[in-house]
Amino acid sequence: MFLMKVMNYCRQQEIVTDREGLPDGIRRLLELAEIVQEQEAAKPTTDAPSFLARVGTVSTDSFFSLSEMLHFLGDVTLTFVKLVRMRARYRTADLLLIVQECGPQALPIVTLISFLMGAILAFVGAVQLRQFGAQIYVADLVAIAVVRDMGAMMTGIIMAGRTGAAFAAKLGTMKVTQEIDALSTLGFSPLEFLVLPRVIALCLMMPLLCLYSDLMGILGGAAVGLGMLDLSWTTYYHQTINAITLTALFGGIFKGVTYGVLIALSGCLRGMQCGGSASAVGEAATSAVVTSIVLIVTACGVLSVVFYIIGV
Amino acid sequence: MNSESSNEIAAEAQITVRNLTLGYGSVVLMRDLNFTVKRGDVFIIMGGSGCGKSTLLRNMIGLIEPAEGEVFYEKANFTRSNAEERRSVYRRIGVLYQSGGLWSSMTLAENVALPLEEYTELDPAEIREIATFKLALVGLNGFEDYYPSEISGGMRKRLGLARAIALDPEVLFFDEPSAGLDPINSRRLDDLILALRDSLGTTVVAVTHELPSIFAIGNNSIFLDAESKTAIASGDPKELLAYCENPKVREFLTRGEGRPGE
Numbered sequence: 240m241f242l243m244k245v246m247n248y249c250r251q252q253e254i255v256t257d258r259e260g261l262p263d264g265i266r267r268l269l270e271l272a273e274i275v276q277e278q279e280a281a282k283p284t285t286d287a288p289s290f291l292a293r294v295g296t297v298s299t300d301s302f303f304s305l306s307e308m309l310h311f312l313g314d315v316t317l318t319f320v321k322l323v324r325m326r327a328r329y330r331t332a333d334l335l336l337i338v339q340e341c342g343p344q345a346l347p348i349v350t351l352i353s354f355l356m357g358a359i360l361a362f363v364g365a366v367q368l369r370q371f372g373a374q375i376y377v378a379d380l381v382a383i384a385v386v387r388d389m390g391a392m393m394t395g396i397i398m399a400g401r402t403g404a405a406f407a408a409k410l411g412t413m414k415v416t417q418e419i420d421a422l423s424t425l426g427f428s429p430l431e432f433l434v435l436p437r438v439i440a441l442c443l444m445m446p447l448l449c450l451y452s453d454l455m456g457i458l459g460g461a462a463v464g465l466g467m468l469d470l471s472w473t474t475y476y477h478q479t480i481n482a483i484t485l486t487a488l489f490g491g492i493f494k495g496v497t498y499g500v501l502i503a504l505s506g507c508l509r510g511m512q513c514g515g516s517a518s519a520v521g522e523a524a525t526s527a528v529v530t531s532i533v534l535i536v537t538a539c540g541v542l543s544v545v546f547y548i549i550g551v
Numbered sequence: 552m553n554s555e556s557s558n559e560i561a562a563e564a565q566i567t568v569r570n571l572t573l574g575y576g577s578v579v580l581m582r583d584l585n586f587t588v589k590r591g592d593v594f595i596i597m598g599g600s601g602c603g604k605s606t607l608l609r610n611m612i613g614l615i616e617p618a619e620g621e622v623f624y625e626k627a628n629f630t631r632s633n634a635e636e637r638r639s640v641y642r643r644i645g646v647l648y649q650s651g652g653l654w655s656s657m658t659l660a661e662n663v664a665l666p667l668e669e670y671t672e673l674d675p676a677e678i679r680e681i682a683t684f685k686l687a688l689v690g691l692n693g694f695e696d697y698y699p700s701e702i703s704g705g706m707r708k709r710l711g712l713a714r715a716i717a718l719d720p721e722v723l724f725f726d727e728p729s730a731g732l733d734p735i736n737s738r739r740l741d742d743l744i745l746a747l748r749d750s751l752g753t754t755v756v757a758v759t760h761e762l763p764s765i766f767a768i769g770n771n772s773i774f775l776d777a778e779s780k781t782a783i784a785s786g787d788p789k790e791l792l793a794y795c796e797n798p799k800v801r802e803f804l805t806r807g808e809g810r811p812g813e
C-alpha cells in the first residue's frame with residue numbers, strides 16, 4: 240500500500256520511478272494493481288449535489304414513494320375485491336400459520352406491556368388524585384384511557400415491531416431468494432398469495448389482541464389501585480364498569496383493526512419493495528416499522544378528531 | 552437472427568423476441584434484440600458477466616416489463632397480454648432460478664406439488680404421486696418430507712428442476728443451471744436437460760457461461776456484448792467456435808486463448 244502511494248505521488252509529480260530494485264513478487268503485484276487502475280472511469284461520479292438539488296431529489300423521491308404506496312393500496316384493494324368474489328388464490332394453511340404467529344404467539348409481550356402500561360397510568364393518576372382525596376377516580380382514568388386509546392395504540396406499536404418487521408423481512412427474503420419470482424412465473428399473484436393472508440390475519444387478530452390488552456391494562460391499574468390506594472376489589476370493579484361505555488370499547492377496537500391494516504400493509508409494501516441483498520432486507524424491516532408507527536400515530540390522531548366530531 | 556422487417560412469425564417458432572430493449576430506468580443494458588427459439592431447440596444466452604443475460608431471461612418470462620419491444624410465445628404476444636393470457640403461458644413454461652427460488656416454508660414434495668394443485672384437477676393422492684415421481688426423475692426420491700434448507704446445494708438445483716418440470720412444460724428456462732455445482736454434477740444436470748428435451752420434446756432456454764455446458768447441450772445461441780449493447784453473434788455454439796470471426800466471441804468461446812496477439 241505504501242509503495243502504491245509513493246508511486247502515485249511520483250506520477251503526479253512526474254518523477255520517473257525505477258522499479259528494478261524491488262523484489263520480483265512486489266513488482267508483479269504492482270503491475271497487477273496498475274491494470275486495475277485503468278478502470279477508474281468506471282467509478283461512479285460522486286459530486287456532492289447542491290442544496291437545491293438535494294431538496295429536489297428528496298421531494299421527488301417522497302412523491303414517488305407516496306405514489307408507490309397508493310399504487311400498492313389500490314392493488315391490495317383490487318385483490319380484496321377478488322377475495323369477496325371468491326376468486327383469490329392463497330393457501331389456507333399459510334393463513335392459519337400467520338394467524339398463529341401474529342395472534343397467540345404475541346400474547347406474552349402484549350400481556351407484559353399492557354399490564355405495566357395500566358399500572359403506570361394508575362400510578363401517575365394516583366399521585367395526583369390523592370391530593371384531592373379522589374383516589375377512586377384512578378379506576379375511571381385507567382379504564383377510559385386504556386379502552387379508548389392506549390390499548391389499541393400499545394398493541395399496534397407492539398405488533399408493528401413484532402409482526403410488521405417480520406412480514407417485511409419474510410417477504411424481503413423471499414424476494415432475494417427469488418421465491419416471489421418463482422410464484423409469479425407460476426401465475427400466482429404475490430399479492431393474493433402472500434399479502435392477502437397477512438392482511439386478513441392481522442385484521443382478525445388485532446381486535447382480539449386489543450381486547451386482551453384492554454383487560455390487561457385494567458388489571459394493571461387495579462393492581463396499583465388495590466395495592467397502593469387500599470381500594471377494594473368490588474369498588475374498583477364497579478367504578479371501572481361504570482366508566483367504560485360500549486361505544487368507547489368499540490371505538491378502541493375499531494382503531495385496533497385500523498392499525499392492524501396499516502401494519503400489515505406497510506410491512507408487506509416494504510417487503511415487496513426490498514432490493515436484492517441481505518442489507519436490503521434489514522432496511523426493509525426497519526423502514527416497515529418506522530412506516531407503520533408513523534401511520535399508527537397519525538391514524539390515532541385523525542380517528543380521535545373524527546370520533547370527537549361525530550360525538551362518539 | 553430473423554430479419555427485423557418481417558412481421559411474420561415462423562411456424563416452428565416457440566418464442567420470438569422482437570426489437571427488445573432491456574434496461575432499468577434510464578440505463579439501457581441491451582437494445583435491438585431479435586431472435587427466434589425454435590421448438591425443440593436448446594437455446595443458450597451467453598455473454599460476459601453483467602451484460603444482461605439474466606435480465607434478458609427475466610424479460611422473456613415477464614418478471615420485468617421490457618423497456619421496448621415484444622416477446623411472442625408461438626403466435627401470442629406475451630408482452631401485451633393480460634393476466635389471464637399470461638396464466639395460460641405460465642401453465643406451459645417452467646423456470647429454474649439462479650438461486651433456486653425454492654419455497655423455504657414448504658417441503659420438497661409440497662414445492663413440486665404447488666404448481667400441480669394450481670393448474671390441475673387431480674386429487675391430493677395423485678398429486679403426491681406425481682410429485683414423488685418428478686422428484687425421483689431428478690434423483691431425489693426419499694427426500695419428499697425434507698425442507699429445502701436441509702438439503703445440499705446440488706440437490707436444491709435438482710429440486711428446482713423437478714419443480715420446473717412438474718407441469719410437463721413446453722419451454723424450460725434455466726438461469727445459470729450449473730452455477731455452484733461441481734463438474735460431475737454439472738455434467739449430470741446437462742445430461743438431465745438433454746434427456747428431458749429428447750423424451751418430452753421440451754424447448755430449453757438457458758443462460759450460462761459454462762463453456763462445457765454450452766457445447767454439450769446448445770444447438771442455438773445468442774451472444775450478448777456489454778460494450779455495443781446488443782447481440783454480436785448467434786447460431787450453433789459449435790459452429791460459432793469453428794467459423795465466427797468476431798474476436799470477442801472467439802475470446803469467450805476459447806477462454807481467452809483465441810485473443811489476438813497471445
